[in-house]
Amino acid sequence: MAGRVDALYxxxxxxxxxxxxxxxxxxxxxxxxxxxxxxxxxxQIEGSTALEITWSAIPFVxxxxxxxxxxxxxxxxxxxxxDATEVYVVAKQWMWKLEHAEGQREINExxxxxxxxxxxxxxxxxxxxxxxxxxxxxxQDVLPGRYTVEWFRATKPGVYHLFCAEYCGTQHSGMVGSxxxxxxxxxxxxxxxGSTGPLSVSGExxxxxxxxxxxxxxxxxxxxxxxxxxxxxxxxxxxxRTVTADENYLRECILDPGAKRVKGxxxxxxxxxxxxxxxxxxxxxxxxxxxxxxxxxxxxxxxASAAPxxxxxxxxxxxx
Amino acid sequence: MSMEIAIPQPVERENYLNKxxxxxxxxxxxxxxxxxxxxxxxxxxxxxIGGFFALLIRLELLTPAGDLVQADTYNKLFSMHGIVxxxxxxxxxxxxxxxxxxxxxxxxxxxLAFPRINLLSWYLYIIGGAMMxxxxxxxxxxxxxxxxxxxxxxFSNTKVVEAALAVFVAGFSSILTGLNFxxxxxxxxxxxxxxxRLPLFIWAHYATSIIQLLGxxxxxxTLTLVAAERALHLGIFDPKLGGDxxxxxxxxxxxxxxxxxxxxxxxxGVISEIIACFSRKRIFGYSxxxxxxxxxxxxxxxxxxxxxxxxxxxxxxxxxxxxxxxxVAVPSAIKVFNWTATLYKGSIHYDAPMLYAxxxxxxxxxxxxxxLFLAALGIDVHVTDTYFVVAHFxxxxxxxxxxxxxxxxxxxxPKISGRLYPEGWARLAALIVFVGFNxxxxxxxxxxYLGMPRRYYDYSHxxxxxxxxxxxxxxxxxxxxxxxxxxxxxxxxxxxxKPASDNPWNAAxxxxxxxxxxxxxxxxxxxxxxxxxxxxxxxxAPHKEEVPVAR
Numbered sequence: 001m002a003g004r005v006d007a008l009y010x011x012x013x014x015x016x017x018x019x020x021x022x023x024x025x026x027x028x029x030x031x032x033x034x035x036x037x038x039x040x041x042x043x044q045i046e047g048s049t050a051l052e053i054t055w056s057a058i059p060f061v062x063x064x065x066x067x068x069x070x071x072x073x074x075x076x077x078x079x080x081x082x083d084a085t086e087v088y089v090v091a092k093q094w095m096w097k098l099e100h101a102e103g104q105r106e107i108n109e110x111x112x113x114x115x116x117x118x119x120x121x122x123x124x125x126x127x128x129x130x131x132x133x134x135x136x137x138x139x140q141d142v143l144p145g146r147y148t149v150e151w152f153r154a155t156k157p158g159v160y161h162l163f164c165a166e167y168c169g170t171q172h173s174g175m176v177g178s179x180x181x182x183x184x185x186x187x188x189x190x191x192x193x194g195s196t197g198p199l200s201v202s203g204e205x206x207x208x209x210x211x212x213x214x215x216x217x218x219x220x221x222x223x224x225x226x227x228x229x230x231x232x233x234x235x236x237x238x239x240x241r242t243v244t245a246d247e248n249y250l251r252e253c254i255l256d257p258g259a260k261r262v263k264g265x266x267x268x269x270x271x272x273x274x275x276x277x278x279x280x281x282x283x284x285x286x287x288x289x290x291x292x293x294x295x296x297x298x299x300x301x302x303x304a305s306a307a308p309x310x311x312x313x314x315x316x317x318x319x320x
Numbered sequence: 321m322s323m324e325i326a327i328p329q330p331v332e333r334e335n336y337l338n339k340x341x342x343x344x345x346x347x348x349x350x351x352x353x354x355x356x357x358x359x360x361x362x363x364x365x366x367x368x369i370g371g372f373f374a375l376l377i378r379l380e381l382l383t384p385a386g387d388l389v390q391a392d393t394y395n396k397l398f399s400m401h402g403i404v405x406x407x408x409x410x411x412x413x414x415x416x417x418x419x420x421x422x423x424x425x426x427x428x429x430x431x432l433a434f435p436r437i438n439l440l441s442w443y444l445y446i447i448g449g450a451m452m453x454x455x456x457x458x459x460x461x462x463x464x465x466x467x468x469x470x471x472x473x474x475f476s477n478t479k480v481v482e483a484a485l486a487v488f489v490a491g492f493s494s495i496l497t498g499l500n501f502x503x504x505x506x507x508x509x510x511x512x513x514x515x516x517r518l519p520l521f522i523w524a525h526y527a528t529s530i531i532q533l534l535g536x537x538x539x540x541x542t543l544t545l546v547a548a549e550r551a552l553h554l555g556i557f558d559p560k561l562g563g564d565x566x567x568x569x570x571x572x573x574x575x576x577x578x579x580x581x582x583x584x585x586x587x588x589g590v591i592s593e594i595i596a597c598f599s600r601k602r603i604f605g606y607s608x609x610x611x612x613x614x615x616x617x618x619x620x621x622x623x624x625x626x627x628x629x630x631x632x633x634x635x636x637x638x639x640x641x642x643x644x645x646x647x648v649a650v651p652s653a654i655k656v657f658n659w660t661a662t663l664y665k666g667s668i669h670y671d672a673p674m675l676y677a678x679x680x681x682x683x684x685x686x687x688x689x690x691x692l693f694l695a696a697l698g699i700d701v702h703v704t705d706t707y708f709v710v711a712h713f714x715x716x717x718x719x720x721x722x723x724x725x726x727x728x729x730x731x732x733x734p735k736i737s738g739r740l741y742p743e744g745w746a747r748l749a750a751l752i753v754f755v756g757f758n759x760x761x762x763x764x765x766x767x768x769y770l771g772m773p774r775r776y777y778d779y780s781h782x783x784x785x786x787x788x789x790x791x792x793x794x795x796x797x798x799x800x801x802x803x804x805x806x807x808x809x810x811x812x813x814x815x816x817x818k819p820a821s822d823n824p825w826n827a828a829x830x831x832x833x834x835x836x837x838x839x840x841x842x843x844x845x846x847x848x849x850x851x852x853x854x855x856x857x858x859x860x861a862p863h864k865e866e867v868p869v870a871r
Binding site for chain 2: 030074
């Protein structure tokens with residue numbers, strides 16, 4: 001990513017450098033050549049439409065090239081690969097809490113292996129922060145109340161700066177850390193020390209403890225939708241809209257269940273706002289994702305048939 | 321300060337300065353020229369407060385450790401530096417001082433359309449300013465000038481509501497000035513002064529006024545919502561109550577991006593006047609320069625979300641706003657090319673105003689071109705919220721707008737005060753400002769691309785950034801001297817400067833066809849205009865009247 005950004009940056013430096021040089025040379029030449037001399041009067045020139053069009057059109061074409069190039073780089077920056085390793089990030093005044101899908105937890109440090117795509121699923125516990133790794137040329141604001149996503153692939157082992165780039169109060173400049181990029185072997189060794197088990201497993205435990213599993217059953221008989229296989233699929237809502245069940249949707253359903261209720265279900269789910277921490281929401285989301293991803297092949301079909309939208313009859317009558 | 325003018329000769333023509341004396345003749349005046357001077361004194365006061373904060377910021381950043389002030393103090397310093405400089409200096413600077421003084425003079429009117437509203441707008445500014453001073457003296461505010469929610473609404477323990485209300489009140493001053501200019505320019509032009517004969521200064525102020533009228537109310541609404549959310553917990557921006565903090569950013573930048581054009585367009589107007597006068601030529605491509613001001617005002621309203629490319633908006637929204645940002649760059653480029661072309665085959669004089677104009681061209685070009693970097697989506701992700709952005713907008717708003725303001729102050733000082741400023745000192749000051757400015761802000765472009773985030777009080781985790789920070793701080797002290805000098809010699813010239821003739825530069829424009837300083841109602845007879853703007857073919861070179869004119 002850094003290479004792509006730098007290439008565009010260097011292109012811009014060259015183009016803008018040449019334009020600056022052109023303007024400054026013209027200014028300097030005109031200033032010297034046409035300085036006031038006694039007896040020589042200025043020549044009044046009205047203007048030139050041809051020139052105006054030229055110096056509007058040429059910059060415009062250059063601008064469009066820069067725009068398109070910038071947009072391509074941005075699209076790559078904003079589109080995480082599907083198979084990226086996932087790390088959940090919770091920002092708070094003034095620290096970064098990171099949790100690997102495998103269950104490793106870190107504060108203000110993130111260990112990643114060289115050459116692997118890493119996707120950060122980020123939220124904030126309080127104000128807006130911004131997860132900035134200058135060496136990778138990436139930055140994404142971290143918002144309270146929803147997830148934002150950022151991804152990178154480190155290509156060289158080393159320790160890189162991690163900064164909070166959105167002003168967040170007293171210790172904003174202390175909200176810094178390191179990205180530690182390791183060779184795969186070293187990374188595995190680090191990974192094997194002191195894990196509390198995968199995030200999805202703690203999520204599964206919580207799913208039972210919080211009583212989620214009493215309604216969200218593994219069959220079609222629950223009072224809430226069966227969650228198997230819903231992740232990444234379209235969901236029909238009570239108000240007629242269709243949304244994709246991504247991380248943000250799952251999160252919203254936990255914290256504000258009434259907002260986007262699945263078609264065919266009663267508004268009986270209580271809100272978990274204030275009852276679960278950001279880390280616990282992350283674990284729950286990780287668990288729900290795991291029961292969608294783990295079962296592949298033919299079992300995906302069965303889970304899809306058990307998915308909530310299948311329970312609604314074509315005439316709109318509900319199976320309750 | 322204006323009341324201390326000595327009378328050099330026993331018999332002096334009656335003018336707006338000597339017509340009446342006494343405090344009330346100033347505080348209750350409806351003369352646009354006196355109100356301009358009231359503004360001049362007040363914004364100069366705030367400029368030096370804001371400058372003092374800037375100096376403390378730069379001193380703190382001299383060393384990587386946070387050792388001069390405490391973290392909270394530093395956060396208040398950069399917040400109040402921004403609020404004071406933007407809302408209490410830059411936004412009113414050229415329009416409320418030079419615009420107030422010159423708009424009626426340039427169009428041959430006796431005063432603005434609504435003289436009492438003009439005075440009201442100064443009082444609103446003073447009330448807002450007094451609230452801001454009170455806020456600063458009793459604890460200050462630490463949200464940044466951007467007031468981002470939910471930090472400002474739910475987390476900051478400082479005087480956010482008071483600061484927001486101060487800006488709210490000052491905003492109405494800006495709205496009323498804009499309203500006054502729009503009506504005045506439409507209704508009060510002298511006979512024969514058609515739109516195509518208007519000085520470009522007037523076109524620029526017309527465009528600025530439109531932005532002030534349409535944009536400032538949105539800022540007022542936004543700040544009201546912040547205050548209400550803070551006091552009543554409405555849940556507009558607070559996600560815990562179903563609000564959206566990104567909504568705040570949309571509302572805020574809907575005003576605050578066009579506000580950049582409130583600051584730079586009037587400076588562009590000033591530069592057009594100066595370049596025409598000191599190259600003794602009409603402006604190349606007059607109508608393109610005039611309409612590019614209007615184009616900037618219109619497009620300026622459509623680019624706000626380019627401040628939010630990493631804020632969590634959709635990829636497609638970002639695409640649209642990036643594209644539109646390049647569209648607004650075209651009229652700015654047109655202006656720079658036309659000014660450069662105006663010099664061609666001119667007869668160029670290097671008086672202080674022209675040196676400031678050259679400074680403006682250099683700094684605005686760099687500021688504008690680095691804007692192209694920020695509008696490029698892929699690069700913005702890396703450099704937004706770093707010192708790259710800080711450097712970019714200072715090149716536009718200080719390098720551009722303040723250079724224009726100082727250039728204009730020198731150009732029209734003989735008209736305003738009736739005195740000539742010391743030319744040698746003024747040229748020296750222009751040079752010091754230019755050098756000091758570049759030394760302060762150019763290193764910040766490098767810091768930004770290397771990844772130093774803005775609003776960092778302590779950079780002991782990245783001591784590699786110290787060298788560039790030291791350069792920047794050194795530049796700031798040079799720049800400070802450059803800004804103090806004009807204030808000293810302008811004050812000096814009010815007592816000791818040579819009396820100015822009516823038209824010391826032999827400049828075109830109606831404001832030079834009346835006395836210096838002008839009488840209270842500007843013109844003894846209503847002028848009738850039969851010529852185009854910048855009819856320099858009919859005017860001799862300046863400097864023929866170094867000796868004081870007979871009165």
